[in-house]
Amino acid sequence: MPDLSINFAGIKSPNPFWLASAPPTNSGYQVMKAFDAGWGGAVWKTLGVPVVNVSSRYGSVNYRDKRMIGFNNIELISDRPLADNLREIEEVKKYFPNHAVIASLMVQSRAEWHQIVRDVTNAGSDGIELNFGCPHGMCERGMGSAVGQEPEVLRTIVEWVMEVAQIPVIVKLTPNISDITEPARAARLGGADAISLINTIQSIVGVDLDKFAPYPIVDGKGTNGGYCGPAVKPIALNMIKNCAQDPEVRLPISGIGGIENWRDAVEHILLGASSVQVCTAAMHFGFGIIREMTAGLEQYMTEKGFHTIYDMVGKALPNVLHWEELNLKYKVTANIHEDKCIGCQLCYTACEDGAHQAIALREGTRVPEIIEENCVGCNLCSLVCPVENCITMERTDSGTEHLTWKERTEAETIPTTFNDDRAGGLHHWVPEPTAALGKEKHKTLPGKARQLGNPAPATDVVNES
Ligand SMILES: Cc1cc2nc3c(=O)[nH]c(=O)nc-3n(C[C@H](O)[C@H](O)[C@H](O)COP(=O)(O)O)c2cc1C
Ligand code: SF4
Numbered sequence: 001m002p003d004l005s006i007n008f009a010g011i012k013s014p015n016p017f018w019l020a021s022a023p024p025t026n027s028g029y030q031v032m033k034a035f036d037a038g039w040g041g042a043v044w045k046t047l048g049v050p051v052v053n054v055s056s057r058y059g060s061v062n063y064r065d066k067r068m069i070g071f072n073n074i075e076l077i078s079d080r081p082l083a084d085n086l087r088e089i090e091e092v093k094k095y096f097p098n099h100a101v102i103a104s105l106m107v108q109s110r111a112e113w114h115q116i117v118r119d120v121t122n123a124g125s126d127g128i129e130l131n132f133g134c135p136h137g138m139c140e141r142g143m144g145s146a147v148g149q150e151p152e153v154l155r156t157i158v159e160w161v162m163e164v165a166q167i168p169v170i171v172k173l174t175p176n177i178s179d180i181t182e183p184a185r186a187a188r189l190g191g192a193d194a195i196s197l198i199n200t201i202q203s204i205v206g207v208d209l210d211k212f213a214p215y216p217i218v219d220g221k222g223t224n225g226g227y228c229g230p231a232v233k234p235i236a237l238n239m240i241k242n243c244a245q246d247p248e249v250r251l252p253i254s255g256i257g258g259i260e261n262w263r264d265a266v267e268h269i270l271l272g273a274s275s276v277q278v279c280t281a282a283m284h285f286g287f288g289i290i291r292e293m294t295a296g297l298e299q300y301m302t303e304k305g306f307h308t309i310y311d312m313v314g315k316a317l318p319n320v321l322h323w324e325e326l327n328l329k330y331k332v333t334a335n336i337h338e339d340k341c342i343g344c345q346l347c348y349t350a351c352e353d354g355a356h357q358a359i360a361l362r363e364g365t366r367v368p369e370i371i372e373e374n375c376v377g378c379n380l381c382s383l384v385c386p387v388e389n390c391i392t393m394e395r396t397d398s399g400t401e402h403l404t405w406k407e408r409t410e411a412e413t414i415p416t417t418f419n420d421d422r423a424g425g426l427h428h429w430v431p432e433p434t435a436a437l438g439k440e441k442h443k444t445l446p447g448k449a450r451q452l453g454n455p456a457p458a459t460d461v462v463n464e465s
C-alpha cells in the first residue's frame with residue numbers, strides 16, 4: 001500500500017489533498033466535515049480585516065452539456081470576524097491534530113501582518129499562506145494580486161511575515177503576470193518556505209445580451225472576476241512547470257487550478273507539486289469527491305510502483321523541453337481504424353478546412369481515407385474524432401534520426417531568408433487557390449474527390465458527403 005502522507009515544507013498531512021482557501025473552508029463546520037470525509041488539509045478562507053461582499057458573486061462558463069467548466073467569482077476574503085475564525089481553527093485542530101490547517105492571510109501594514117501571523121499561530125495553525133493572488137476587490141486596495149504583480153513589494157511583505165513566523169509560510173501567487181517565476185523568486189528571496197499557485201485569473205465570463213452587463217450581475221452592473229475550475233488547469237500546469245524548472249525558485253510547490261479528480265492531481269504532481277489544492281470541484285460536487293481522489297491516486301501509485309508521493313513529484317519535468325530541443329525528424333501520420341469509424345466525417349472537414357487537406361472521402365463508404373503523403377501529423381483529426389482510438393497517430397519516421405532546431409541553428413542550416421529552400425513546408429503539396437472555388441458543390445461529384453493527393457491518383461476516391 002503506497003504512503004500518501006506528505007511533509008510539505010514542514011506541514012504534515014495524511015494525504016496531499018487540501019481544500020484551497022475559498023468558500024468550502026469558510027468555517028470550522030465545513031473544514032471538520034471535509035476532514036471527516038478524507039481531505040488531508042485545508043487552507044482557511046483568507047483572513048484579514050473582514051469585508052462586505054456583494055450579491056450575486058459567481059458566474060460560470062457552461063459548455064454544451066457541461067456545467068461550470070470555468071467558474072468566476074467576485075467574492076472577497078472572509079467576511080466573518082477574525083475571533084470567530086480563530087476559535088474555530090483551534091477547535092478543528094483539537095479534533096484533527098494530524099490534519100493540516102493552513103491560515104490564509106491578507107492584510108496591509110507591517111503591524112497588521114505581525115499581529116495576524118501571531119494570532120493564527122496561537123490558534124494552532126500548522127502553516128500560513130499569504131494571499132498575494134486575489135485579482136478583484138482587494139487589489140484595488142493594494143493587496144492580493146497587486147502584491148503578487150510586484151516582486152519587490154511581495155518580497156518586502158514576505159520579509160515582514162518571516163520576522164515573526166514560527167510556522168511554515170507559503171506564498172500564493174497570482175497568474176495575472178507574464179512571468180510567474182519573478183514573484184516565485186521574490187518569495188524565495190524573502191525567506192518563504194513554499195509557494196502555491198495558481199490563484200484565479202482575471203476574467204469576464206460572459207455578457208448578458210439583454211441587460212448589457214457582465215456576469216455576475218449586481219444591480220444591473222458587473223465587474224471583472226477571478227476565473228478557475230477545469231478550464232484553468234492547463235494554465236496552472238504550465239506555471240507550476242515554470243516554477244519547478246527554475247533553478248532560482250527551488251521551493252516546494254502546492255499545485256492549484258482545475259483539479260477535479262485524481263488524474264488532475266497526478267498531473268500537477270508530475271510537474272512538480274507536492275501538495276494539491278481544490279476549490280471549484282469541491283464547490284460543484286461537495287467534499288465526497290475525495291474518496292475517488294485518494295482511491296485513484298493509491299491505485300495509480302501501486303500500478304507505477306511509487307511508494308511515496310515524493311517518488312512521483314516532478315517526474316515529467318525532464319520531458320518538458322524548450323521547442324528548439326524537440327526532434328524535427330520524428331514523424332507521425334494519422335491512421336483511421338475502419339472498424340471503429342462511425343462515418344461522421346468530422347475528421348474530413350477539420351483537415352480539409354483547418355489543416356492540410358490530407359483526408360479524402362471515398363465513393364460507396366462514409367469512412368474517410370488518410371492521404372499519407374499530405375499528412376503532417378498535426379493530430380487535429382484524432383482530436384476531433386468522437387470515437388476513442390478510432391484515429392491513432394502512428395510513427396512513420398525511421399526512428400534512427402535526431403535533429404533539433406537548436407542543432408540546425410548551430411549548424412547554420414535553418415531558413416534565414418523569406419524564400420529559403422530550407423523551409424519546412426517547401427516540398428509539401430498544397431492545392432492551387434482556384435481549386436477552392438465551387439469545392440462545396442464539387443464535393444458531391446464523383447471523380448472530383450481526390451484533388452488532394454500528389455501525385456494525383458486513384459479514381460476510386462470521391463468527395464461525396
Ligand atoms: C468563490 C471563490 C472564492 C475564493 N476565495 C479565495 C480566498 O479567499 N483566498 C484565496 O487565496 N483564494 C481564493 N480563491 C481561489 C482558490 O483558492 C483557488 O486558487 C482557485 O479557485 C483555483 O482553484 P480551482 O480551479 O480548484 O477552483 C477563491 C476561489 C473562488 C472560486
Ligand atoms: S471523425 Fe472518426 S468516426 Fe468520424 S469519420 Fe473521421 S474517423 Fe470516422
Ligand code: SF4
Pocket residue numbers: 333334350351355356357358359370374375376377378379380381382
Ligand atoms: S493529422 Fe492533421 S494533416 Fe494529418 S490527416 Fe489528421 S488533420 Fe490532416
